Amino acid sequence: MMNNLWKKRVAQHQKKMMRYLKYVLNDHFVIVCLFLVGALGYVYSESLKSLPENFHYAKWIAVVVFTGMLFIGKLATLLQSADTVFLLPKEKELKGYLHLAKRY
Known part of the structure; x- marks a missing residue:
């Protein structure tokens, strides 16, 4: 039940x-990002x-940067907001749902 709910929500x-994304990643934005990364x-x-x-100190700086990331x-x-009411009877099964959410 909860795995199906997770799959539906992710879809x-x-x-x-x-x-x-088709509005955000238009041609000009992609070209600017390409030059910026280069x-x-x-x-x-x-x-x-x-x-x-x-x-x-390079190792310590790398550790701090990657930990911050x-x-x-x-x-x-x-x-969703209605889940606090409707998923209350499924509280024990919610652990699997949250595990999938953490992996996502």
Whole structure:
């Protein structure tokens, strides 16, 4: 029951996102992003060449940056406001639903 509900909610969510992505990812935006990523890659490669050999803090900086990236975003449960009432009898089965949401 809860797996079917999750699959239905994810399908609805993806359909909704695909409907709006065609407006966001237009031709000009994609071209600008392509040049931006290329420029950032070039600047990054040039900055790596200028770092000294004994730069020991690089590992700690990488750990802090990647740990900070873990906290960006939120849990996408795809629960709706009426679920607090109608899913109350299925509270024990909700654990599987939330596990799928955490993986998503």
